[in-house]
Amino acid sequence: MASTSVSRIVPATPEKVWALVGGFDALPDWLPYIPESVASEGGRVRSLKNPEGEVIVERLVDFNETERHYSYAILQAPFPVDGYVSTIRVHAVPGRPDAAEVQWSGRFNPKGATEQQVVDLFTGIYADGLDALNATLAG
Template identity: 70%
Template structure:
């Protein structure tokens, strides 16, 4: 099983960050490469569409409002992996109440590609996503 993790300090309180990203169906609010999200099964599943028209279906597997995190599994996607589970977390930055650290991590089994290629793919997705979040919060 392969894994990757990216973290980024963003210019907003943990509460404000979580308010923006903590909803399982909120990706279009901050992630430009996911312009469409449709909640299914009472909000426990989301069907995402990227600008190219690809569909990604994900299931919420853990959620904690108090700890400001959720985890999800990919059920269907164009990605060359199986067994994908990801975690999105918001942490306080000690001594800096108007900043938060966001950590996006995932683990998966490469399928049809090498481990380094799969890790590079998701590292890039997480990095680009957290960069977009930073730009949204800094605006």
């Protein structure tokens, strides 16, 4: 199983960041490459579309409001992986009440691609996503 993780310090309190990213169906609010999300099964499944119209279906598998993190599994996607589970976490930054650390991590089995190709793919997706989150919060 392969894995990757990206983190970034963003210019907002952990509470404000979690209010933006903590909703499982909230990706379009801060992630430009996911312009559409439709919730189903009581909000536990989200069907996403990217700008190319590709569909990604994900299921919420863990959610912790108090500790500000959730995990999800991919049910359907155009990615060369299976067994994908990802987690988004928001942490306080000691001594910086106006900032938060956001960590986006995932583990997965490459399928039809090398481990390095898949690690690079998701490292890029997470880094681009956290850059977009930072821009949303700074704007």
